[in-house]
Amino acid sequence: MDGLKKTRINFSIMATESKYIPYGTQWIDENDIEAVVRVLRSGYLTQGPQVSAFERKIADYVDAQWCVAFSSATAALHCAVAALGIAEGGAGVTSTNTFVASANCLAMNRLRPMFADIDPVTFNVTASSIKKVVDPTVKVLIPVHFAGQPCDMSTIASLASEKNIAVIEDAAHAIGSNYPDGSRVGNCKYSDMTVFSFHPVKTITTGEGGAVTTNSRSLYNRLQLLRSHGITKDRDLLRHNPGPWYYEQQALGFNYRITDLQCTLGIRQLEKLEAFKRRRREIIATYNESFSAVEKVKIPNQSTGSDPCFHLYVLQMDFAAMGKSRAEVMEELNQLGVGTQVHYIPVHSQPWYQETYGYRWGDYPLAEAYYERALSLPLYPKMTDTDVNTVIQSVREVVG
Structure with missing residues (x-):
């Protein structure tokens, strides 16, 4: 499906062992660096051929018709909502267990952000949790594939279709993940658009960067327009065409363009995505085996039939049983180099959302209960076997 070459990486014999193990980081190798240097020596730095090449490779990888790359996933979310053209005064529903960008994109488009509670096993929103809060003002759903594990998109899509509501998948964590039917997250079979992130702590990186995939030609054109000031030079889209110099601003857009430098890095990273996914799964299997018998912690669940490319490894910790606060546990692990x-x-729970929309602690008890016990451990493919064992031994020591 993807047409990308297979890349094999030996993760067990890396030359340099980490002294401090962050919770996440990028892996840039010499081939990545050489590719970026070649662009520096070319005639393009910003909107050149590498941008469209990266977009095509992302679309082909996930089996979507089109892809538009952006300067960040936040910019991608902003424009994805804007592309729907929802009138001010509408609303959208997303998860409260997410980064603020998943909701901010609604507020930035003058829509009311509404939240759904999470499933206590997968930590994702469900169709039933969304249905509880949907009212006639809701025009878009933004389910978040938390930690890379896909939401039940088939059921969510059915709900959205029944209510005539648009769907944007927030797949910032989920590049490389598959739905239970085996197809790739991002193919938009269950949604109007899907958003990816390429921040350095994500599975692949372009530095900062994001992308939107879609199977709608009209949304694709709108996304391209909004990404670059609302301006088009496309001869087929111009309303007038007096000559080759001519361009038109057809909407109020943004400067959310990604660069050739970033996209050539993204192309190289995409070639290693399947290898990165395998290593993440190896680390998770080792973690699960080691922590499954440890009292006071609970390992994350994987939904039956799904094939996620996990971005995060989140333990649920009983801090009260440990007799320690989360801050104390984090500091003790930090002292051990983890x-x-x-x-x-x-x-x-964020002050701006409480002050602006009146939300309060207690509104979403399942997400709040999850948050009180959550702690993400290091997970990234550059981790060596020694790094993984250090994390395991350190957590065991601190948990007691």
């Missing part, structure tokens, strides 16, 4: 993070502070 970085951790919390994914995520519920969006509805």
Whole structure:
């Protein structure tokens, strides 16, 4: 399906062992660097041939018709919502267990952000949780594939179709993940658009960067327009055409363009995606085997039939049983050379959302219960076997 060459990487014999193990980081090798240097020596740095080449490779990889790359996934989300043309005063529903960008894209388009609670096993929103909050003002759903594990998109898509609501998949965590039917997240069979992130802690990186895939020609044209000031030079889209110099601003757009430098890195990274996915799965299997018998922690669940490319490894920890706060656990692990993070502070608990929309603690009890126990451990393909064992032994020591 993807047409990408197979890349094999030996993860067990890397020359340099990490002294400090962050919760996530990019893996840039000499081939990546050489590819970027070649672009530096070419005639293009910004919107050149590498951008369209990267977009085509992403679309082919996920089996979507079109892809538009952006300067970040936040920019991609902003424009994906804007491309739908929803009138001010509408609303959208997303998960509260996500980064704020998943909801901010609604507010930036003058729509009311509404939240659905999560499934306590997968940590994803479900169709039933969404249905509880949908009202006539809701015009778009933004399910988030948390940690790379796909939501039940078949059921969510059915709900959206029944209610005549658009769907944008927030797949910032999920490049390389497959649905239970075996097809790839991003093919848009269950949605109008899918958004990916290429931030350095994600599975592949362009530095900062993001992309939207779609099977709609009209949405594709709109995304391209919004990405670059609302301006087009496409002869087929111009309303007037007095000559070759001519361009038109047809909408109020943004400067959300990605560069050739970033996209040539993205092309190289995409070639290694399947190898990165295999290594992440190896690390998770080792973690699960080691932590499954440890009291006071609970390993993450994988939905039956899904094939996720996990972006995060989140343990649920019983801090009260440990007699330690989460801050104390994080500091003790940090002293042992192991970085951790919390994914995520519920969006509805953020001061701006509470002050602007009236949300309060207690509104989404399942997401709040998850948050109180969540701790993300290091997970990235550059980790050596020694790194993985260090994390395991450190967590065991701190948990007690």
